[in-house]
Structures are given as C-alpha cells and as structure tokens.
Amino acid sequence: MTRSEALLAESITGWGRDRWAELADRMLLAVRAHASPGHARITPPGSPGGYGTAVDGLEGFARTFLVAGFRLAGEDGRDPLGLAEWYAKGLDAGTDPASPERWPRPEEHAQAKVEAASIALILDMTRPWLWDRLTDSVRDRVVDYLSAVVGDDTYPRCNWVWFRIVVETFLRSVGGPWRAEDIASDLAAHDSFYRGDGWFADGEERSFDHYGGWALHLYPVLWARMRGASDLAGDRTPLDVARLDRFLVDYVRLIGGDGAPLVQGRSLIYRFAAAAPLWAGAVAGVTSTSPGLLRRAASGMVAHFADRGAPDERGLLTIGWYDEWLALAQAYSGPASPYWAAKGMLGLALPADHPVWTAAEEPLPVERADGTWIASPPGWLISSTRADGLVRVVNHGTDHAVVGAQVGDSPLYTRLAYSTATAPLLSERAWTSPLDQSVVLLDAAGVATHRAGMRTLSVSQVGDAVVGASVACAHWLEAAPGQRDHGSGRQGVARDVAMVTTVSILRGPWEVRCVRLDPLPDAPDALREATALRIGGWPVAGDPTVTTEPGRAEARSGVLRSVLVPGPGLHRIGVHTEPDASPLGPNTATPWAAGEVTPGKWTAVAIGLDAGGQPGTSPAIHLVQEAVTVTWPDSTSTTTNLPTG
Template sequence: MNERRSASTRPAAMGQDSALSPYTGWTRAEWAALADRMLLAARRHASPSHALITPPGAPGGYGTRVDGLEGFARTFLLAGFRLAGEQGRDPLGLLPRYAEGIAAGTDPSSPERWVTPREHGQAKVEAASIALILDLTRPWLWDRLDGGVQERVVDYLAQVVGDQDYPRTNWLWFRIVVEQFLSSVSGPCSLADLRADLALHESFVRDGGWYSDGDERSFDHYCGWALHLYPILWSRMSGAAELAAPLLPQYTARLDRYLLDALQLVGADGSPLLQGRSLVYRFAAAAPFWVGAYAGTGTVEPGRLRRAASGILKHFVDRGAPDENGLLTLGWHHEWRRLAQNYSGPGSPYWAAKGMLGLALPAEHPVWTSTELPLPVEQEDRLAVLAAPGWALSSMVADGVVRVYNHGTDHARPGDRTGDSPLYARLGYSTATCPQLDEEGWDAPLDQSVVLLDGDGRATHRSGFETLAVAAVDGAAVLASRALCRWVDPDRTLPDHGSGRQGTAVDAAAVTTVSVVRGAWEVRCVRVDPAGAPGWNEVVELRVGGWPVSGTDPLSTYVGARSAGVVGPHSSIAVALSGFDRTGVHRAHDATPLGMWTATPVLHADPEPGAWMIAALALGGGEKAPQVRLSPSEPSPGTTSVSITWPDRAETVATLPAMPPPR
C-alpha cells in the first residue's frame, strides 16, 4: 500500500521527535506537558477546598453548582490518567488537592458540597468519572482517604443504586461504573442494575462495530468516546472481571472493527469529523484510539493509533485550544458558544480529557514506543460505505479532507416529524467544513440539504426519513433516502440537546434523494412527489445546497448560468446538470466555529412532480463536473437509471428508486 505522506501533513516541529513521530512530532513528553498545563490552569479556578472547579465563563443551563462539579470531575479524569501512567508519582501535588476536594464535596455540611445524584441528573454523569478515577488511582488516593471520607463517598455514590431515572443512552455506563466501584469497596450494588444496563448496551449494537447512542439513529462521536470506551475501562475495574469475562471478547471484536472506520474519519490535519453533538469536547475524539491500545487491538498497529490521537490533539493545540490561559472554552479552535448545547457550562469541555486516556499507559507501552504510521487519508484515495450510520466516506490524499455523505443518521426515528438538527440530518459532513449552526441553520436547512420552499421562503425538514440504499456500485457509492418533507414551526421553549426541534408540522411532499459519490464529487438526484401532502399547494421552489465554506475573511464567490461556487480555505461548487435553472450563493455571518464568514453554493428549480432533477456538488474536485444521462432501467421496469461519466472518464450506472406508493 502506498505510504506516501499527504501534502497537507505538517512536518514535525522543531525540538520534537521526528524519528519516533514523523507525522506529528508529538511524543508522550508533549502529551504530559500539555496535561500538566491544563491541570495547573484549571487549579487556579478551584474553590478554597478544591471541591469545585469553575473556569470563567457564563454559567451553563444547569447552574453554577453543576458547573463546579463538572469542572472537578472532568479534570479529575485527566489527573487520574496522569497519576496512573506515572504509577502515583505526583510532582504537581494533584493527590492532596483532589483528596481535599473529595472530602469537602461529599460533606453535606460543606459550603462546597457537590450536587448529589438525587438532586440533579448531571451529578450521575460526574459521579461516574469520580468513581472511575478512584478505582484507577486506588493505592494512591482511595486507600489513603480517611475512613469517614470513604464512608461519605460511598453514601454519595450509592444514590444511583436502583435509580431508574437514567436516559436509555450511553448514560447506562454511568450507573455501571459507579456501582462497580461501590461493589469493590463493599458498598451497596445491585446486580440487577448491572445486568439490565449491560443488556441495554447490547441493544445499541449495530453493524460494523458501531453503536447507536440509544434507539434513535444517533451515530456520532459518542460511539467512540463513550460506547466503546466504558466497556473496556469497566472490564478492568476492581471486581469486574467475572461479570465482564463473557462479554469482553465481543467488546474487543466490535472495537477492532470500529477502529478501522474511525481511523478513516480523521483528516490529514488531525481534524475530527464536524458532525454530532458535544463537539465542544474536541479531542475527546481521540479516545477510541487509546481504548484500542488499552484493549490490545490486533487490527490497528500501535503507531497508527498514536498517529491518530496525536494528530487530533495537535490539531487543536496548533489552532488555539487550550487558550492562552491553558483553559478549554466552549467552542472548537476558539470559544464559540453556539457549538455547545444549552446545558453546557464552563467545566463541560473538560470531557476532552477522555482523549488523553493514553497518559494512563506507561511510557514503555508499545503505543508510546512505536513509530508513527500514516492515517488512511494519507495513504491513498479512499471510498468506503459505512452501513450502520448510513454513510459513504470519500477522502483524497491531495487535500487530506474526509467527506461523509449521509442518508442514515438524523438523531431521530423513521417517521418522526421534528425539524432537522444541522448536527445530524445534513446530507454531507467533512473534516474541513461545518454545517451552519446559527438560528437560520436550525430553522431553514440550506447547506448540504434538499428542501422545498414556500412563498415566504420557509424551508422544509427531512428528519424521520426512510433509508433506501447504502451500497457500493461500479466504483462509486450509492446512497438513497426518502422523506415526507415538512415545514416545522418550532417550539423554542424546549431545551437543546442536539436533536432537531419539535413543533407543529405541515407536510409539503415526499422527496427522494440519491447521492452517487466518487472522489470529491457527488451527483445528487432529486425527485418530488406531492403524494397528497396538505402543503403541496404552498410549494413554489426546490433548492439544493452544497458544501459550506467558512473563513476568517470574506470569501470569493461566483455565480454563473449553470454553476455557482465558493473559494476560500477550500472550494465548493454546485453545478446544474438537469432540471435546475437558477444558481446562487448564500452568505452567512458568524454561523460556524470555523470562521466569521460562510458561503454556500445553491441551485434552484421549479419542482416538477415525478421528474428526476440532477446536480453535481463538490468540495474541491477541480472545475470539470461529471456528465449524466437518464434512461429507463432495463432490470427494473418502471424505474430509471442514471449513467454518470466522472471527470477521470470512469463510468457508473445506478438505478434510481421507484416512485413511492400513494399515501
């Protein structure tokens, strides 16, 4: 296999190890130094007894008391990894400070006491981090705590036992981890709780080593930094071996398979995919690669795991996170509050500590001593179908960008009638672009969308769509979905947890969308069928949006008779191939965390019921667009085939779905 390095990969920095780490220059020393900087910076914002750590910033939606608990528990994760990897050596004096914080936090009479699991659900999340690190650092912290403090910790954590008020998502692991620790210190524990939660976890299993975060089509970074992370760490907790033994081979096998996909989702510049909620956790996206090292994966070499993890961390460090004060803010490269959910507070971003799990492994572990190996995006151009999330992945060595085309994920269930979440329901995501996340982006899907517009310019939503195809065909990927598209008047009083907004919905029409993908190009075929929808008479226009490009400066754009484009850090183009007769560029200000200016090429048409309308869209890809031809499908009477000639003269023939049955 070609091991050449991407042109977008930076050489190792001066003073770093270019022999051991030829792609990033980062070794364990750089990781440890950053962890220490972050811990010392957070320490400056601790309460007098260190029980609450509240970095500066506006309070989160759950209030300052929860913010302070989050700051303690999530930096405690990082401190615990650091201490475990050094076998308890503690030059920063972490142990006495966190011990004092635990004593005060669990003291009901302390002014710095923690919010309890009975008082607030978020305390159940933070309790898991505390329990996990108390187990990981047992000989240096738990075993040295005063007996009275130990009793108070048990009393605090025991509130989760038998508690049925846990969301049926990755939260199940928060109860498992806490009860496992309680069991190991002779505290209360319910075997029924553990078995029920482990069974629930199994219900989230999907093809190819993927997990869905609940029973919705919720595929995002939680698959790696939660649903693969906790099973492996739990299996190594004190006393877990017997219960974990029959399950661990399955957990490991799924992780092995998932890692092959996860590696392909990292850009050559180290950027994770900008998709899904909780992106403010940033380099937590590196967690599954360290979990692979922890589990001793046999499918990915240690040097490739570290290349991915170091690339992700370095991506953020090179671009301003942590900030000049050593703090993680709510944002991406820099502070950008809109990226967070409304419950997120100034302590929330420290779940990024999960991405520094590798520090818990000793310096002599192969993941630290092996030479870095390239990422998949740095080896060769790739096209892959990821069946579970309903994605096709396309990446090219030339630009190092990973593109994902989505016809299977929306953080909803088939038939749901919510609005679209721009974090989940867009037709495309990448490591170089971000969906528009301002109010317009939530209310009126535009980038990477197919929508119907009414006379007031209101755009329809597609969440709850039916996935029709996710397959490889003739050297391309073919994905298809059908949605009963609707206008949604959102209820703005409901909290934002990353899902599409609920509200009053009026159906406009059934819209079938097919994406045929190869290289940087997507041929997008769209058909509109009124299907008796009550809002059809209000439809005046069909609009297709391409890739959004964001930049720190205003972007260059062009609008022609058959195409429109944007040129900035990356180029985006939309070309009318059949049926579209109007072009344009949509501009937005401060709509993504990647830059103050965002522009998206768009195509417009008068929708013709039952007719296939075709566009070509590219992120990069040069000026020459694919050519298409529609014809009756020989194998399937009544259906249509699209023949595509790609810019490199390769050809693909795809059968387009038949019309939907009458409603």
C-alpha cells in the same frame, strides 16, 4: 527508548508522550486558579451553564480529575504536581454535607450521575495513591455520595447506562451497596444499541456520533479493568473488544489528514475527546489497527486543536471548536463541560514503554491513498482524498430521530453531508429552515422543509464509487417556542408536503445528487403549496469569496473550495452568505441551486469540495427515469439504477 528512537516514533506529528504530558500538566495547573478554596469545585471563566454554577463546579472537578488520574496511573504514582493530594482535598470538601463547596448529589441533579462515574473510575484507577490514602470518614462520605445511584431507574437509555455500571462496580469493590440487576439491565441496554459492523447508536434513535466512540466503546474497555469487573462481565469482554476493533477500522478512515475529526453530532465542544476510542483500542490491544496508527491518529487530533488555540493562551478550554464560540454549546453545556476532552488523553494512563508510545507513527488511511467506502449502520457514504487530506461523509441514515418522526432537522445530524473541513451552519435560521447540504421545498415565504424521519433505501459500493439513497416525507415545521438545543431537531407542528427521494453517487471530491419529488399518496394537493425545489451544497467558513456564472456557483475560503453545478430543471443558482453561523470562521458561504417543482421527474446536481484544487471539470451527468450515468473528470463512469414508484 533513546532520544533518536523517540524522534522516529513521533516523526509524523511530533507528539510523543512527553509532549502529551506537558499539555495535560499545563491544563491541570491552569484550572487551579479557578478552583474553590477546598478544591471541590472548579469553575472556569464564563457564563453559568444551563444547570447552574454548582453543577458547573462539579463538572470542573470530575472532568479534570480524569486527566489527573490518567497522569497518576501512567506514572505509577509518581506525582511531582501533587495531584493526588490536591484532588483528595476536593473529594473531602465535595462530599461533606456541611461544606459550602459540597457537590450536588445524584438524587438532587441528574448531571451528578454523569460526573459521579468519572470520580468512581479514577478512584479505581488510582486506588493505591488516592483511595487507599483517604481517611475513613472521607471514604465513607464518598461511598454515601455514590450510593444514591443504586436502584435509580431514571437514567436515560443511552450512553448514560455506563455511568451507573461504573459507579456500582466501584461501590461493590469497596464494600458499598450495589445491585446486580442494575448492572445486568444496563449492559442489556448497551447491547441493544449495537447496530453492526462495530457501530453503536446512542440510544434507540438514529444517533450516530462521537458518543459511539468516546462513551459506548470507551467505557466497556475501562470497566473491564476495574477491580471486580471480571466477575460481572462474564464472557462479554472479547465481544466488546471485537466490536471496538471493527469500529476502529472505519474510525481511523474518518480522520482528516490534518488530524481533524468529523464535524458532526452534539457535544462538539469536547474536541479531542474524539481520540478516546483510539486510546481504548491501545488499552484493549486491538489487532486490526496497529499501535503506531492509533497514536498517529490520536496525536494528530490533539495537535489539530492545540495548533489552533485550544487550549487557549491561558491553558483553558472554552466552549467552542478552536477558539470560543458559544453557539456550539448544547442546553447542558457549562464553562467546565469542554473538559470531557480529558477522555482523549487516556493514552497517558499507559506507561512510556507501552507499544502505543514506542511504535513508529504510521500514516492515516487518507494520507496513503484515495478511498471510498460505506458505513452501513449510520447510512454513510464516505470518500477521502489524499491530495487535500479531506474526508467527506454523505448521510442517508442519521438524523437523531426514528423513521417517520415529524420533527425539525438538526444541523448536527440530519444534513446530507459532513466533512473534516466544514461545519454545518448553526445559526437560528439553520435550525428552522435548512439550506446547507439539504434538498428542500420552499413555500411562498421562502421557508424550507425538513427531512428528519427519512428512510434509508440503500447504501452500496459500485466500482470505485459509493451510492446511497433515502426517501423523506418533506414537512414544514412550526417549532414550539422556547426550546433549548440538546442536539436533536426542534419539536413542533409538522405539515407534510411531498415525498422526496434522494440518490447520491460519491467519488473523490464530487457527489452527484439526484432528486425526485412525488405527491403524498393521501394528500396529493399539498405539493401545490411548494413554490420551488432548492438543493444546497457545502458551507465554507472564514472570509470566503463567491463566484456565480452560468451553470456554476462557487465559494472559496483559503484553499478550501465548494462548488455546485446544477442539472436539468434547476434554473437559478446562487451563494448564500451568513455571518457568525459556523465555529470555523466569522463568515460562511454556501452554493445552492433552485428550480421548479416538477413531480415524478428526476433532476440532479454535482456538488464538490476540495482544498487547493483548480476549477477543473465537473462530472457529466446522463439522467433518465430509470438510471443515471456519471462520467467523472478522469473519464471513469459510474452507472446506477434509480428508485421507481
């Protein structure tokens, strides 16, 4: 490809394969200063993770090994940085029981099962340049280390099933131990997570998040290309690719015009790992999303972070979103955990003449036109607007729980809406008493109820708007002390108070949210403990300014604007401000409205989020007990029936 052709191919983002390679090499060289003498442990600066420094060091090796492997594979073994030799030394020390750098074994610590899969995957991918050149004694020790997973039935039934599949497939290819029943069981578990339309939940709960893409869609594609995997896959590979193909139709529409992924779900510190399913689509040769669109989406995503300081000036990835923000970590996060961002660099495993690198970049869906659509499996209503490049998701089906669960709301999963420009509040208060993007009842002390365990009633397209509804048994929660965040809501003692039905009508930058309270059938007096109904809007971060005036609460940060316009029965409005509650900026501001507790009667608010817009006109809401009609600012109307009973 000539230089002029390369410039044309990368004309939207400016990120071609050379620039991706430069970033990868910068990251790989930067971590060497934090490696142990034998290279087995790489421990970037920072406090030890929840699993201790030995696991931190193993994570650092295994996760950067992914980047190194992609570079070797994509260059057909050309290795100016000496990556194969450098990591071979680490394999030697890490598997040596007598070495002070030895890795925790899979039978000693569960996290080693995760990292073992990355090691096995890259040993297979780079076989001619690394595995085949190891000494017999090192190969024997690697096999012994990986063999601990065989027959181990303690793997969580979630994306972890792929770690055992990958390791045992590699072991089988080198004459090591493996069990066909392990692989069959894990493949069956994976298939049980499928929810339709290309979407997977990460386990039995309603855990829809980036793991669906960077794990449950990624590993089937890479596994199918491992040596001997075709013997094990049978005829399932076309189905796996078809599911990925369908998922990517939705996924590229969830990416903001600035390349931002949706700020939702756990393990957000992996950042541009969210590009992994895009590259998986290129590897698999999906047909519904073009190579030029796949690369534009992936390059936009890595550029989004690189342009905002991740990696940092040292070339390191810290715990955070852009810069370091430790509250974004989960209990399992350590200083090397962010290097699972490596998954988002899979494209480097493809050669320079692959169509994904030679095709001209194509605009994202949000860059082409406004759009609304539904993703039924997660219960999501989605709206994207070309003018500001924002994507908004209204959530009526995801909570990292099951229907009827009496747990606390996870800000990462259970809020009523997420976007590519906002993050849920993540302070301690946000975990125990929801405010942003919530419909709650307050007790006399101002403590809010939770909605986890809600039931989806419907999601549908109505003209050019999308409509969804859910009902929750609102409950206060006395959380058990000492809990460490794994992404899901807090456990504790729940006290039910009322049934809360919520209906959302979404179009463009506006959502109209209708709410009705009903007493509990078996405890009607419980509702008397509630002193107010409160509805929260979008949280904006940075250095926001706030405005409240009759009938309107607004928060602005730069060009980003969050607006809430209350409807009947909501007589109080305000803007909640809070420091250090978001990875997107030092301060946050969230509009809200509150009113009396009136059972059996609908109320409504209009909630808006845009970037660069003027105050303008908010939607007009005509609300009756059976239906709601919304007249949008452009005079278009949407009418939908409201649930009864």
